[in-house]
Amino acid sequence: MAGTIPPAQPPPGPRLGPPPGTRPWHWRSNPLRRPTDRLQARLGLGLLLAVLAVAPVAGAVVADLAHRHYADAARHQTLTRHETSATLTEDVPRHPEPGSDEAKLARYPAEVRFTTPDGRTATTRAEVPPGLSAGTPVRIWVTADGEASEPPLTREEVRSRSMGCALLAAVGIALTGAAAHAVTRHAVRRRNLAAWERAWAETAPRWTTPG
Structure with a gap:
C-alpha cells in the first residue's frame, strides 16, 4: 500500500574485525598484492x-x-683478598677541584708500604684519595701475593x-x-x-x- 511506513529495523550488529582500510596493505584483499x-x-x-x-x-x-x-x-675474591692498613711512601697529587663530588670519588695511584700476614714489609701501588701526604695511613685491599686489588664484589x-x-x-x-x-x-x-x-x-x- 502506497505511503505505508515500513516497520523499524534493528540496528546493525557490531562489525567483526578491523574497520576497512585499517589493516596493513600486505594483508588486504588487493589485486595488486603479490x-x-x-x-x-x-x-x-x-x-x-x-x-x-x-x-x-x-x-x-x-x-x-x-x-x-x-x-x-665474589666468593673466590673474598677468600683470596683481605683489607689491611698501609702507609703512603709518597705525596698524592691534589685534585683540580678539591672538595667537589668528583674529588670525593677520584682515586690516584700511589706507592704504599704495608705488613704482610707473615710479618714481612712489602710495597705496592694502590688507588688512594687525592691530596694525601707521605706517611698518611690508608686502608687497602691486597691479594695473597701482596698486590693491591679491588674489594670483593658485593651482592x-x-x-x-x-x-x-x-x-x-x-x-x-x-x-x-x-x-x-x-x-x-x-x-x-x-x-x-x-x-x-x-x-x-x-x-x-x-x-x-x-x-
Missing part, C-alpha cells in the same frame, strides 16, 4: 613473535648463568652485573631479529625487481610503436 608481499608480511610477523618469545627466555638464562659466575668470583654488584648481561642478551636477540628482517626484506625486494624486469621485457615490445 605473493611475495604476503610472504614478507608473514615473515615479519613470525620474526616479531619469535623475538618476543625468545628474548625473555634468553635474558633469564643469561642472568642465571651470569649470577652464578659473578657469585663464584649489589653481582646483581647489577647479572642484570646487565641479561639486558645485553635481550637486546642482542632483538637486533638479530631486526637484522634477519632486513635481510629477508632485501631478498624479497630483489626478487620483486627481477620479476618486474621480466614482466616489463615481455610487455614493453607491445607498447613500442614503429618509428
Whole structure:
C-alpha cells in the first residue's frame, strides 16, 4: 500500500574485525598484492613473535648463568683478598677541584708500604684519595701475593652485573631479529625487481610503436 511506513529495523550488529582500510596493505584483499608481499608480511610477523618469545627466555638464562659466575668470583675474591692498613711512601697529587663530588670519588695511584700476614714489609701501588701526604695511613685491599686489588664484589654488584648481561642478551636477540628482517626484506625486494624486469621485457615490445 502506497505511503505505508515500513516497520523499524534493528540496528546493525557490531562489525567483526578491523574497520576497512585499517589493516596493513600486505594483508588486504588487493589485486595488486603479490605473493611475495604476503610472504614478507608473514615473515615479519613470525620474526616479531619469535623475538618476543625468545628474548625473555634468553635474558633469564643469561642472568642465571651470569649470577652464578659473578657469585663464584665474589666468593673466590673474598677468600683470596683481605683489607689491611698501609702507609703512603709518597705525596698524592691534589685534585683540580678539591672538595667537589668528583674529588670525593677520584682515586690516584700511589706507592704504599704495608705488613704482610707473615710479618714481612712489602710495597705496592694502590688507588688512594687525592691530596694525601707521605706517611698518611690508608686502608687497602691486597691479594695473597701482596698486590693491591679491588674489594670483593658485593651482592649489589653481582646483581647489577647479572642484570646487565641479561639486558645485553635481550637486546642482542632483538637486533638479530631486526637484522634477519632486513635481510629477508632485501631478498624479497630483489626478487620483486627481477620479476618486474621480466614482466616489463615481455610487455614493453607491445607498447613500442614503429618509428
